[in-house]
Amino acid sequence: MRQESKDWIGVIEAGYELEKSDETWLAGILDRASPLLGRGFWPTVGIYDYTPLNINVASIETQGPALAKDFLQSSLQVRTAAVDEFFRGGKPVSSLSEALYTREPGIQAVVEKITDGAVKDKFTVKAMTGQNSALIMCWLFAKQITPTKRECKRWAQVATHLGAGLRLRQRLSSLTLDSLPVEAIFDASGKLHEARNEASASSTREVLCNAVKRIDQLRAQAGRNNPETSLKLWDGLVDGRWSIVDYFDTDQRRFIVAIKNTPHYTNLCGLTARERQVAEFVGMGRSSKEISYTLGVSHSAITNCTARIQTKLQLASRAELVGFFSPGGLRARLMEMDIAGEELLVGKYPLTNTSLLEKLTAVEQAIVIHILAGSANADIARQRRTRETTVAKQIQTIFKKLSVRSRSELVARLQAQNPPA
Structure with a gap:
């Protein structure tokens, strides 16, 4: 088996390439991701944003024929309650049959009609930004399938980073060392050159230095050969705030930058910034463990944060909190x-x-x-x-x-x- 077929870290690296066009960026992700599943056909990836009423497709790339793009485009335009919920939240990794067919049996007939009977199911990976946009990647199948436990775990971890990468791309029109969200700059050896804003505290600088060294080790060959451990150790954010990204200057010198990349909301509604972030991901149906990995904070911190939100909003249970912050709710x-x-x-x-x-x-x-x-x-x-x-x-x-x-x-x-x- 070729080495790249095991390179899960390579997909994450592709997700944090910020200087490319959307089309080139998506194609690069697909090149790295397509060998990893090992089944299905016509791998396709797209970006979309959504409101409670509409979904807008920004870009789609595929390794199949042009028809595969049409299939994804048409799928995103289907309007039923279950489909609306599926594209705005729910499990990050699933098949259509387990996520939709059992809830709305008529969806299977819709899928077969859209694909002229060629497709019975899809393996889907959704990378949510937490700010009403997402990347979706799918493989098509001529029969119904069920993702394995390992597939769900690994692809969910990858999806976290692809969502963070998309959020960065939507926030930054271009990246320079002077860009406002850049709060720490390291050279290629991991030596800190500059820290500013929230990264300037001595304890925070130490956290970032350790994170840069750890991520560089995970990106080395030994880390790529052990994806189970490497994916577990590379949280979606460092210390709940930063993404670690490569930057190359005009002389192609490599720098490593820590970019503030937390989801941002204009109105916190009386919640802290962290509580509002957690509430939005809870509303998308994410578990505390998944939110912990996405935001790079401890599981206990997420649990405590969820309890505070419920108290502040006078909600009796997590189920009420999910319903209250549902992306399609009132x-x-x-x-x-x-x-x-x-x-x-x-x-x-x-x-x-x-x-x-x-x-x-x-x-x-x-x-x-x-x-x-x-x-x-x-x-x-x-x-x-x-x-x-x-x-x-x-x-x-x-x-x-x-x-x-x-x-x-x-x-x-x-x-x-x-x-x-």
């Missing part, structure tokens, strides 16, 4: 805007059953909008310039008027097409 249909220092929430109406809102006062209706956006009581109080205890009492009054017991029940009630009298 909260997601509210677009956050900051105009002249004022935080505004804009949505396409009718978002809710207006007959229910008519039972509320104008103040209570305004508070409902903040609840739908995911704001904690403290954040609502800050924006409305009132006390947190006052907001808590107003929310309880809203619950009583609408016959609900929690925020998640409120969201479900407002989304119902025919609410009970």
Whole structure:
């Protein structure tokens, strides 16, 4: 077997190549990834972004005929509840048969119609950025398949890095050593030349120095020969903040840079930046273990963070948190805007059953909008310039008027097409 067929690290390296066009970048990822699965045909990769209502395909590359691009493009335009959820979250690695056919049996017929009967299933890898965009890679099959446990584990780890690489590409129009997100610069030997902003603290510099040396070792031949360990040790982010990326200057001198690459949200809704990041990944259906690897922080830190979010938002369970931050949920249909220092929430109406809102006062209706956006009581109080205890009492009054017991029940009630009298 050729060495490149085992080079899982090579796929990650391709994901962090920032200077190429989208088409060249995707083709490079596919060249490295296609030998790894060892089954299926016509490997294809694409980039898309999404809102609760639409999916926009930015670019697609394939090693099959042009028809393979059409298959992926058509798949992304299918509109059912299960398909919408599939492309916006769920497991990072799955087959269509296990993810969709059991939930909506009619999807199998749709897939066969799109592919003129040639395709019965797909092996899919979704690399989510955490900011409403994703890379998807798929192999086609003439029969239904089930990914193995090892395939799910390894491809999920690779997907984490491809999502981080895509997030970097969307954030940086070009990369220089002076780029604002670059917070530490190392030479090819791993010696630190400069650290700034959050990377300037002595303890942080030590963490980054160790990470640069460790990642360089994982990229050496010994690391490539042991992908199980190497993938485990190369977290999605270093210390929950940085991606480690190669940079070559005009003289082709190699530098290693630490680029701040955490998902960013304009409105934290009363949560900390880390809590908002975790909440979004929980909403996509990611487990605490997967989020830990994606953000490069400990499993216990993610567990504690999730508990704090539930407390702040008065959600009784993780299931309620998943539903509340679901990419296709009611909260997601509210677009956050900051105009002249004022935080505004804009949505396409009718978002809710207006007959229910008519039972509320104008103040209570305004508070409902903040609840739908995911704001904690403290954040609502800050924006409305009132006390947190006052907001808590107003929310309880809203619950009583609408016959609900929690925020998640409120969201479900407002989304119902025919609410009970």
